[in-house]
Amino acid sequence: MKINSVFSKALLFAGTMFFTLGFQSCLDDDDNNYSLRYPNALVTVKSDADGSLFLQLDDKTTLLPTNVKKSPFGDKEVRALVNYDEVDESSGDYSKAIHINWIDSILTKPIAPDLGEENDKIYGTDPVEIINDWVTIAEDGYLTLRFRTVWGGRNKHFVNLLLGQNPENPYEVEFRHNAYEDTYGTTEDRLVAFKLDGLPDTEGKTVKLKLKWKSFTGEKSAEFDYCTNKSLTPANPEVAAVRSKQDLK
Template identity: 45%
Template sequence: MNRFRFFLLVMLIPVLSFVLSSCDNDDDMVYISSVPNAIVTVKPNSDNTSFVLQLTDNKILVPQNMKSSPFGNKEVRAFVNYTRLSTGMSDMNVRINWIDSILTKPTYSIRDFRDNPDFATDPVEILDSWEMGTEDGYLTIRFRTRWNPGSKHAVNLVLRDDINHDGPILQFSHKADGDTYTGVAGDGVVAFRLPDYFNEGGEPFKIILMWKSYTGERTREFTYFQRKDTAD
């Protein structure tokens, strides 16, 4: 089983930064925001000779200034800042100003993960932010906890198929590496690919996320809409 024991992306995004063209005329300055304007799924074809960005279930971004994915032939979730060039019924030609991958991980079954040393319920806060939600077969989570220099946090998503419930229950597992109540507060963003069988049946259904916060056990409910795959 692939194990991740490293510091998650800490979101210290400035409000705005500028990229200037090499020109003496101030009117020719090019302003590019350092803030993402979307989260997308990066979907390369099998040999990464082309790729698209899944924006919503019904809208695909088609990069015009990049031929191959900067992340190889691996599908990942990513922050992107793009400029719209033209729009069709189901796709949009865009220029990618910048793109940065989000840590993207699978969802584990509790039966496979219960004895894994990275399974823990150290406290963490799940934030209500624009990144948070289910889309395109993924659950994206922004969380906040405390970090000390050099510490190695581990986060995972575990399907609690040992709990009898009408719909799926997913547990956010956080191993704090000793940073439970000390260190500087910081945020991380992680995306989890949900099980493929969630996409069977065609009808939306409810899923429950559970986690241990600093003030006790918490849950949140989401409506899951089945993923619509983009053909290679």
């Protein structure tokens, strides 16, 4: 991820301390085992033709869980944080066999429709900071973002990704945030993932995906490497708005 801004970049890189997401495990874990407290992968939760669970780790790597057969999120495809261990078992058609210790979904959304003059009213113009972190990445047909803003706890915040209005760059998108006037409180981080199937097919080439957003110090942008055909996502999967935090939509 390459950051471009005419303003200070200090907030964007501030801190690498793990952010609280209120993880909810689908399995029992050992609170005394430090290694189980934090995620060790960001994945896409998918199901094969017979409904069996598998995880897409990156554009090339798939994981077959040996201890969970069906998705805890139903038939919805979502991005998720997971803590897993590799196991010495057959992975079949998949890259690796794993044991899931816990898994927690991220709010996963499609690109929002362009409402023209209503964009600012509906999608908002409230500022955020996009955090340069291992979970801020474009892969497997998704743009996953860790972002930071102020939360007062009064209203759910509304976040969306819009197609850019740059006729010279079809791979330009814009992050929007509507706090619904819930702008006084504590500064906290959240995660959100957007499915990028609304972008033109890159036809196997890696292009620069440009993300724009309004920060607390002005307009900023970042670039990500993006390739449509490296995703193993089935055609037109249903995207679920499943999340662990209830203050985001």
